[in-house]
Amino acid sequence: MATEVCRPAAARTAAPRPAPRRRLPLGRWALDAVVLGSFAIVILVPAGALAHQVLAGGWRPFAEALAAAEVRHAFGLTLAITALASIINTLFGVAFALVLVRQRFWGRALTDGLVDMPFAVSPVVAGLMLVVLYGPEGWLGRGLEGAGIRVIYAMPGMVLATMFVTLPFIVREVVPVLLELGTDQIEVAYTLGASRWQTFWRVTLPLIRWGLAYGVTLTIARSLGEFGALLVVSGDLIDDTQTATLYIHDGIESFQPDRAYAASLVLAGLSFGLLVGMDRIRARLAVRDGVQE
Amino acid sequence: MAMRVENLSKRFGSFQAVDDVSLAVPAGELAVVLGPSGSGKSTLLRIIAGLEAADSGTVELTGEDVTDLPVQCRGVGFVFQHYALFRHMTVGRNIAFGLEVQKLPRAEIRARVAELLELIQMTGYADRYPSQLSGGQRQRVALAPRPKVLLLDEPFGALDAKVREELRAWLRRLHDEVHVTSLFVTHDQEEAFEVAGQVIVLNKGRVEQMGPPQQLYELPASPFVAAFLGSVNVLHGRRLDGQTILGDGMLAPACHDGPDGQAVVYIRPHEFEVTRRLNGRTSWPARVLQVDPLGGLVRLDVLLRDGAKVRAQVSRERRSELNIQVGDEIYVVPRQCKVFGDRAANS
Numbered sequence: 001m002a003t004e005v006c007r008p009a010a011a012r013t014a015a016p017r018p019a020p021r022r023r024l025p026l027g028r029w030a031l032d033a034v035v036l037g038s039f040a041i042v043i044l045v046p047a048g049a050l051a052h053q054v055l056a057g058g059w060r061p062f063a064e065a066l067a068a069a070e071v072r073h074a075f076g077l078t079l080a081i082t083a084l085a086s087i088i089n090t091l092f093g094v095a096f097a098l099v100l101v102r103q104r105f106w107g108r109a110l111t112d113g114l115v116d117m118p119f120a121v122s123p124v125v126a127g128l129m130l131v132v133l134y135g136p137e138g139w140l141g142r143g144l145e146g147a148g149i150r151v152i153y154a155m156p157g158m159v160l161a162t163m164f165v166t167l168p169f170i171v172r173e174v175v176p177v178l179l180e181l182g183t184d185q186i187e188v189a190y191t192l193g194a195s196r197w198q199t200f201w202r203v204t205l206p207l208i209r210w211g212l213a214y215g216v217t218l219t220i221a222r223s224l225g226e227f228g229a230l231l232v233v234s235g236d237l238i239d240d241t242q243t244a245t246l247y248i249h250d251g252i253e254s255f256q257p258d259r260a261y262a263a264s265l266v267l268a269g270l271s272f273g274l275l276v277g278m279d280r281i282r283a284r285l286a287v288r289d290g291v292q293e
Numbered sequence: 294m295a296m297r298v299e300n301l302s303k304r305f306g307s308f309q310a311v312d313d314v315s316l317a318v319p320a321g322e323l324a325v326v327l328g329p330s331g332s333g334k335s336t337l338l339r340i341i342a343g344l345e346a347a348d349s350g351t352v353e354l355t356g357e358d359v360t361d362l363p364v365q366c367r368g369v370g371f372v373f374q375h376y377a378l379f380r381h382m383t384v385g386r387n388i389a390f391g392l393e394v395q396k397l398p399r400a401e402i403r404a405r406v407a408e409l410l411e412l413i414q415m416t417g418y419a420d421r422y423p424s425q426l427s428g429g430q431r432q433r434v435a436l437a438p439r440p441k442v443l444l445l446d447e448p449f450g451a452l453d454a455k456v457r458e459e460l461r462a463w464l465r466r467l468h469d470e471v472h473v474t475s476l477f478v479t480h481d482q483e484e485a486f487e488v489a490g491q492v493i494v495l496n497k498g499r500v501e502q503m504g505p506p507q508q509l510y511e512l513p514a515s516p517f518v519a520a521f522l523g524s525v526n527v528l529h530g531r532r533l534d535g536q537t538i539l540g541d542g543m544l545a546p547a548c549h550d551g552p553d554g555q556a557v558v559y560i561r562p563h564e565f566e567v568t569r570r571l572n573g574r575t576s577w578p579a580r581v582l583q584v585d586p587l588g589g590l591v592r593l594d595v596l597l598r599d600g601a602k603v604r605a606q607v608s609r610e611r612r613s614e615l616n617i618q619v620g621d622e623i624y625v626v627p628r629q630c631k632v633f634g635d636r637a638a639n640s
């Protein structure tokens with residue numbers, strides 16, 4: 001067998017032997033260094049730079065920048081939208097996953113593919129789609145305006161936009177778990193006399209809960225950071241429809257970077273907290289598949 | 294009749310899974326539906342349970358027409374091949390599930406669970422999870438609840454041979470004690486015979502034959518049943534004037550009935566007697582091709598004069614007595630056989 005590493009005996013003795021080198025471990029070490037280095041450059045260093053930028057002047061300017069009413073409102077709005085969008089998408093996502101897995105209907109494969117559309121479509125385009133539909137001149141918007149319901153440039157539109165971009169997360173996490181679950185346990189529950197609701201609550205839900213939790217975490221993380229669709233849909237009205245991300249954007253645009261930096265750090269901190277949360281859930285998923293259930 | 298099915302049919306698209314099946318199981322009996330994969334036996338079972346709806350026909354359980362009754366209300370126990378216990382619940386909670394769903398009082402549930410655990414000989418396992426149990430133990434837990442009717446879908450298929458054997462014996466004992474009407478589905482003929490009071494052979498969605506296992510073995514009604522139940526030698530020949538004639542003029546007087554014309558003859562390995570000398574009975578000369586000792590029995594593959602290969606079976610003692618070796622010229626004497634008209638050749 002002659003490969004790069006295993007050279008036949010003849011070749012080995014014929015060629016002048018170089019000074020003995022431990023080639024393999026060195027190569028691997030170099031690879032690790034390159035990978036970790038890229039990670040540092042792309043993620044850690046910028047984050048560190050941001051933190052330094054904000055806190056270089058001490059805590060006071062940081063606290064002041066965050067004290068402004070617009071900032072409070074912006075974060076409050078972000079959290080409200082995130083909460084609403086996450087809750088609605090959780091309920092809808094689970095129901096949708098169940099239908100996708102359990103029912104046979106015409107166009108199922110197509111629907112399955114379309115679930116990923118929010119990943120493929122730019123959030124800005126998504127926002128525009130909503131404006132076209134729900135805007136004052138839009139197909140549905142016209143009727144809703146008449147009934148006194150404003151969607152675009154208001155909360156409902158922003159929640160819709162956030163729901164759109166986070167739709168796939170829960171569906172994509174729950175579907176594989178449901179598929180792996182199969183129908184046996186469900187059918188056993190039926191034969192034992194459990195109604196569909198009892199079965200869902202006592203059998204299906206407990207078995208999908210970790211996949212679901214992971215999907216919800218992804219949804220929340222994504223909602224916090226949504227920008228493009230909200231920019232289009234909200235109108236970016238300060239103290240009204242301006243979320244944290246829009247506030248940061250505004251800060252940069254209006255040449256008041258300090259506000260932007262401060263808010264950015266808070267948002268980054270929130271995201272980091274979520275990352276840790278996600279990690280914990282992932283660890284729980286691994287344990288769960290091992291010993292307990 | 295605790296379980297009765299009449300003219301049941303079910304089609305999936307263009308595939309007829311169950312084709313006009315009727316059967317009846319008396320109360321307290323353990324019947325087995327035996328058939329190859331794709332014969333529709335699982336579908337039949339699921340229709341009886343209510344997990345599938347038949348296209349036509351009726352299902353009756355303990356005298357009540359349940360054809361339109363949802364699965365929850367039928368009171369059937371269903372045991373799956375891959376022991377579908379609730380993974381996220383302990384053994385105790387698993388057994389309690391059916392009782393909790395009926396909203397029985399807590400104390401009663403506790404008592405029942407203890408009772409059932411003892412019945413399946415697993416007292417003390419209440420707090421274990423299914424993943425901590427062996428396959429055999431899981432099936433025991435799945436069999437714990439006492440339904441009116443028990444349906445088992447190849448429940449031992451996913452277990453290894455020794456465990457299968459033990460569980461079969463255990464199921465038979467359990468059934469003798471408790472007498473739940475049971476319908477057991479399998480493709481394993483040996484399993485069917487060991488466990489069943491009555492066997493229903495299913496092929497391509499149709500019932501081929503029904504009856505006690507031994508009857509099916511000795512008096513198969515069709516070539517399919519003859520070939521499916523245990524190993525069998527298939528020889529082609531013809532019937533003329535009450536005689537069965539095989540290749541090279543060999544006669545088979547042991548084969549009694551059968552229509553005139555081309556015929557197919559079925560002889561089981563143990564229905565051959567093996568001798569070294571002619572002694573007045575119809576004997577077929579054969580050369581031993583292979584000798585396979587299988588514990589107490591020895592399997593002999595022999596070549597007949599007309600080129601047909603046949604398998605015979607003798608006891609270990611007989612083999613040593615005659616000192617049968619590969620290459621020996623011996624005689625095989627067919628003592629029993631079954632003849633069917635060769636439909637393909639005659640049509």
